[in-house]
Amino acid sequence: MIAIDRAFAPALEAVDSGVIPGATLGIITADGTQTVRVAGMAALVPEPEPLTADHWFDLASVSKVIATTTMVLTLAEQGRIDLDRPLTDAIPDLRQYDIANAAERRITFRDCLAHRTFLPAVEPLYSYGQNPATLRAFVLQREWRQGPPLYSDINYILLGIAIERLTGASLRDWPLPPGLSYGPPPGPAVATEHCSWRSRMLKGEVHDENAFALGGAPGHAGLFGTVAGVLGYARGLLDGSASPFLLNAIRTRVTEHRTCGWERRFDGWPGGGACSDETIGHTGFTGTGLWVDFERGLAWTLLTNRVHPSRHKETHIMDLRRATGDAVIASL
Secondary structure (H helix, E strand, C coil), X not given: CCCHHHHHHHHHHHHHCCCCCEEEEEEEECCCCEEEEEEEEEECCCCCEECCCCCEEECCCHHHHHHHHHHHHHHHHCCCCCCCCEHHHCCCCCCHHHCCCCHHHHCEHHHHXXXXXXXXXXXXXXXXXXXXXXXXXXXXXXXXXXXXXXXXXXXXXXXXXXXXXXXXXXXXXXXXXXXXXXXXXXXXXXXXXXXXXXCEEEECCCCCHHHHHCCCCCCCCCEEECHHHHHHHHHHHHCCCCCHHHHHHHHCCCCCCECCCCEECCCCCCCCCCCCCCEEEEEECCCEEEEEECCCCEEEEEEECCCCCCCCCCCCHHHHHHHHHHHHHHCC
């Protein structure tokens, strides 16, 4: 039994105080029992629109785990990828003008999944043009500046290119469960931000500038989902319907804080302190997140439009995520 109102209290307070426009909390257990609460607005401008459970959220970097990580691990299970082999197995032209010395050619699939490369967190690729093929070529041939391992969108852009090369198709062509889709979504969408680059309020199109310039379905962002769609994916991780290969990969630490794709519980992480040590999670820049507590057989997703109408305001989203995670566990 889940006291959903108790679990939703931190998000409801954030909405009522005007810190964020709207929030949806969904909780699901391994037996498929789910409960959802919704509050606030899907859009404030240009026209007010109340938020409903049917609205599609731009999942931002949650795309990395629901879509790209799942795709890579599926290909690995099929024997088409060796996670500990270099990306060049799928992308032989990676840094092709410096085959002997390019550090990028030694990066493995697992390195990218666990963000243990030297690649930068982000690069304004969209500022170099809007031709997706040319931008992919730029990513592959650039000599990237090197630094310590950190969370990097470039890792997942490379993984997306590898998937495209191996399958001969766009990530859009990968089968997705109901309630998950690359944009534009097939239902009402939550507004994100007024984009100064595109000169419009974004609603139903990907918020991430690089994802937009790369065609809307690269490896690091671009997925949209309803609360039911996100919970449906999480249930597959909890009820045993996901493959043992995938489950082992996403639960086993590769670095101190990361598995293949996911964060695994550590002190101060966005999932709060009350969840078990067997909890994984991931967040998205637009204000989304998904956490799966395997020990308790429980998952929750907090979906907000905290960047609406602009990212340039303080929403204390990390505090809200931690408070929500703790409230979810306390509500059991």
